[in-house]
Amino acid sequence: MKFSWKLINIFINLKSIQINKFEEQLTLSGIEIEKINYIESIKDNIFDLSITTNRKEIYSILSIAKEIGIIFNKPLSILPINFFNAKIQEKKIKKNYNKFIYITINKISNLRIENTPKWLLNYLKIYNIKPINTISNIQQYIEFKWGMKFYILNTEELKNINNLLNVNINLQNIELDKNSKKDQLIIFISNTNLHKDTTSLVNTHEEYYFNAYIDTTKLLSTFTKCVYGKSYHQYKIKQPYSSTIKISKKEIDTILGKTSNHKFSQLSSKKIVDKLTQLNLSPQYNKFLQTFTIKVLPNRQHDLQRKVDIIEEIGRINGFNHFVDKLPSSKLKGTSPNISIKIKNLRDTLRNLGFNEVVNCCLIKNYLKLNNYNIKIYNPITQGQTELRNNITQSLIENYINNIKQTNYTVEIFEIGKTFHKNSHNKYVEKISLGGLMHNSNFIKTNWSDTSKYANFFHLKGIIEIILEKLKAEVILKKIDNESSMDYPENIEQLFNPQQRIGIYNPHNKELIGIIGEISPKYNKELNTNKHKIYLFEINIEKLNTTIKLNNHLNYISKPHSNYPSVTRDISIKVTKRTNVKEVEDILCKKQNTLIESIEIFNEYFNKKYKHKSIGIRIVYRSHSRTLDNNDIKKIDDHIENVLLHFKSKT
Helix, strand or coil: CEEEHHHHHHHCCCCCCCHHHHHHHHHHCCCEEEEEEEECCCCEEEEEEECCCCCCCCCCHHHHHHHHHHHHCCCCCCCCCCCCCCCCEECCCCCCCCCEEEEEEEEEECCCCCCCCHHHHHHHHHCCCCCCCHHHHHHHHHHHHHCCEEEEEEHHHHHCHHHHHCCCCCCCCCCCCCCCCCCEEEEEEEEHHHCCCCCCCCCCCHHHHHHHHHHHHHHHHHHHCCEEEEEEEEECCCCCCCEEEEEEHHHHHHHHCCCCCCCCCCCCHHHHHHHHHHCCCCCEEECCCCEEEEEECHHHCCCCCCHHHHHHHHHHHHCHHHCCCCCCCCCCCCCCCHHHHHHHHHHHHHHHCCCEECCCCCEECCCCCCCCCCEECCCCCCCCCCEECCCCHHHHHHHHHHHHHCCCCEEEEEEEEEEEEECCCCCEEEEEEEEEEEEECCCECCCCCCCCECCCHHHHHHHHHHHHHHHCECCEEECCCCCCCCCHHHCCHHHEEEEEEEEEECCCCCCEEEEEEEECHHHHHHHCCCCCCCEEEEEEHHHHHCCECCCCCCCCCCCCCCCCCCEEEEEEEEEECCCCHHHHHHHHHHCCCCCEEEEEEEEEEEECCCCEEEEEEEEEECCCCCCCCHHHHHHHHHHHHHHHHHCCCCC
């Protein structure tokens, strides 16, 4: 929307305000000035405004002047006309006709069409209005200046005026010359239907209407030399309806915030009342309840409907730049449950290791028949969703089948979800479990020139160890005892190959909390995996969480590295095929002296002919207080002799 600096000063005196200050204040109040052009021909500044869609009532110079008057808290400079008397006819309008507030009909004569003044043509050009004739040009000028419209009709057209203009005018008291059908009349009307983009009555004060009427008559008499006769007025007496909104001071303070960094710096009640009065909202403040009762007139009811709309208006008129735009600092921090933090760490670790997370429905038909411990669904929708799942692994196997059907032979997936079962007391139990499946044909290369190989059991075991180390879980990985069995929701041993599985145990109570292993052979034919293996794991997260160490204190002591040189011995020990490496390490430590710093197994060789294997071990000896002498070296050699004699592998 455009408006002229000179025209706006007709309604409101802004001569004491600098244009740059005017532009800044208007922008801070939510009315953005896109550009300002100086027109040399009329020596005037033309402002191009960006009006938001919720401000439908701003469509004329008068309406923008009213808004500027509210922003700068300045009154409108219009003639104070208050002369409703016997000459003006009061008319009660029917309920069906709520189209207008004021209508004036004037007889005119000696109407001559003359040239339109240049200044008026310049303003029409600014508003992109094509000039037609003097009367039409004045009509357009009055409309964009005052937001009202006038018509010039003859006697015949007057009889059908209600249909022509969609109004309700009483013609009984208008005196017309019956012999003359060419009498001309000017009809001036304030009608909401003239502006289809508005939904409320705009000019509710008689001063606005009669000032516009006087301006019209002056322009017509000056540029058409017409003569005015008797005038007839009709207006609506009914007071405009106003809606009421109640809002508390606390709500205003909460949304607008502080006006400075001071602790108690919200807008005062008096200042809020002043701002609401400035907005013509007729506020009433209840000091006891600390609430404001506000009346919204029809011209603002389309955009001031909620409490937050009123609060925004207060902030806009006060100036948003006067409020602190920083969030208040808070020392209160939210906390997450310990189990949630561990689950997040599990997800991050598995994703970093190349696994993809999947999410499956909890409604399935369980492979594992746990007698009466499965939870069945009453009236299931499909035959494949008759129970709540009692394990995660079964759904992952289904995911694997779907991937193979799509010729995706690299499947590394995991899921963290809930499992359900009934315990021995027939009560429902819900637990959180982690399940995973790995089948990757391109997992590893022993040499850059070799083809990629499938992942094996030890690769999966290494991945699980990385996860457990990341979580700082104190667990033991060992062969599953026949006596130990997991609870019913984790009773998934039948999904694993009995010869290729190990358990994850809590070292304190010897409880089995998870299983790592190869899929059971009975599924190989169904999944077509006779040549290449599928590896699975499932862990009870809640039980795993009990094994995780808290970082409340350190259970180790830091020591500096020794500044003295070390002595290294590489030995080869022959052992049987079934000898455990852990047993060899225990013997070395049992027979060791205090100089051993580290023991590392670096090689293994199996002799098929004699059916024994040789293990290459590197032992590092060092002292933290001195350099090793000849006596120390002799003790080291004797230590190695004793170890070799123990395993009968002296070479």
